[in-house]
Amino acid sequence: MRVDVRILRYNPEVDTKPHYENYVVDQEPTDKVLDVLNTIKWYQDGTLSYRRSCAHGVCGSDAMRINGRNALACKLLVQDAGSSITIEPLLGFDVVKDLIVDMxxxxxxxxxxxxxxxxxxxxxxxxxxxxxxxxxxxxxxxxxxxxxxxxxxxxxxxxxxxxxxxxxxxxxxxxxxxxxxxxxxxxxxxxxxxxxxxxxxxxxxxxxxxxxxxxxxxxxxxxxxxxxxxxx
Amino acid sequence: MATRLSRGGGRARPAGSGGFELFSWYFFRISGLALVFLAVFHVIIMHVINTVDEIDHAFVVDRWSSPFWQIYDFLLLTLALLHGVNGARVSIDDYFRSSSWRLAAYSALSLITLVFLVMGALAIVTFDPSQFEAVAGR
Known part of the structure; x- marks a missing residue:
């Protein structure tokens, strides 16, 4: 399925403030939101930064705001997130880069x-x-x-x-x-x-x-x- | 870029301000529970059993001639006011980051609370029907 993805990007070495960037990816409905991020990073924009490790909801590395709610990108399925997904870093912490926050x-x-x-x-x-x-x-x-x-x-x-x-x-x-x-x-x-x-x-x-x-x-x-x- | 490395043992030990905050939390629970009954019965008496058209000087005179209703209204006043003010206090604590602004907000809140509490308590405790006969048209 076609998924329109909007990601809040921030690179402190270049940007003065965070901004949204849009991507279009083709994913299976049963893929995870982490797969969406991987598709973008591996095939469209290698500068996208985010934390992930086990990819199975155990290590807790990839918590982020997905459509306004905190979730693990590796646990939330694309079919549940919808065809239009907004991804932002966790609130309340300083952003180190893109979806990586200072914890x-x-x-x-x-x-x-x-x-x-x-x-x-x-x-x-x-x-x-x-x-x-x-x-x-x-x-x-x-x-x-x-x-x-x-x-x-x-x-x-x-x-x-x-x-x-x-x-x-x-x-x-x-x-x-x-x-x-x-x-x-x-x-x-x-x-x-x-x-x-x-x-x-x-x-x-x-x-x-x-x-x-x-x-x-x-x-x-x-x-x-x-x-x-x-x-x- | 976050260059700070681990600070080792975590944050500084608390200064031990738990006692008052514990009391504040407990007061929220107890006053909230009491207010459920006090406020609901107040609404039933003032707006269901009686209507605002029936509540006049005579009604108030009759009501406040009984110590029971004086105590009831005094409790309703103090618990509702202090419950609300305590909520405002924690909101100030959460949102005022500058200690001088926080102190100013606390001071203003305390002053307003004191004025309302004294005014309300005086009205209930020192109510003298004879002083209001002219106003009530008797």
């Missing part, structure tokens, strides 16, 4: 919640730390995060306030706070109990809509808020 703030937020197992007790001798399926169920949803930044850049608070830690960091904190094997929960809760932590969240639900993994992001944030309330 340093995003990683800073992620690193600040200490995204690793904290437990100084040695594991039971001869085996790993075990937990019941019920204990796992509490945080199972937030283990699915691939850190594509679709949620954080869909959040209107992130657009106006770079100091906000962002939904993705809270999701990854949630993944450890409610893990029965982890002992760093209190420390992470203290980090999130801040004006720019969970309390900057206004419960807009954009993050939940944007998540390509279907994580109930807003619910995870609300769970952290309630834990802080009950602990206070």
């Amino acid at each position: 340093e703030d995003f990683w800073d937020g992620y690193k600040s919640i200490q995204p690793f197992l904290i437990n100084n007790d040695p594991p039971p001798s001869g085996r790993e730390r075990i937990q019941t399926p019920e204990e796992r169920e509490i945080f199972d949803d937030t283990t699915k995060c691939i850190m594509c930044a679709a949620c954080t850049t869909a959040c209107p608070i992130t657009w106006t306030n770079p100091d906000f830690i962002g939904p993705a960091a809270i999701v990854n904190a949630h993944r450890f706070i409610y893990d029965s094997r982890d002992k760093g929960g209190e420390e992470r809760l203290e980090i999130l109990n801040d004006r720019n932590g969970v309390w900057r969240c206004r419960t807009v639900f954009n993050c939940t809509d944007a998540c390509p993994r279907g994580i109930k992001v807003t619910r995870a944030i609300e769970q952290v808020k309630r834990t802080l309330l009950y602990n206070s």
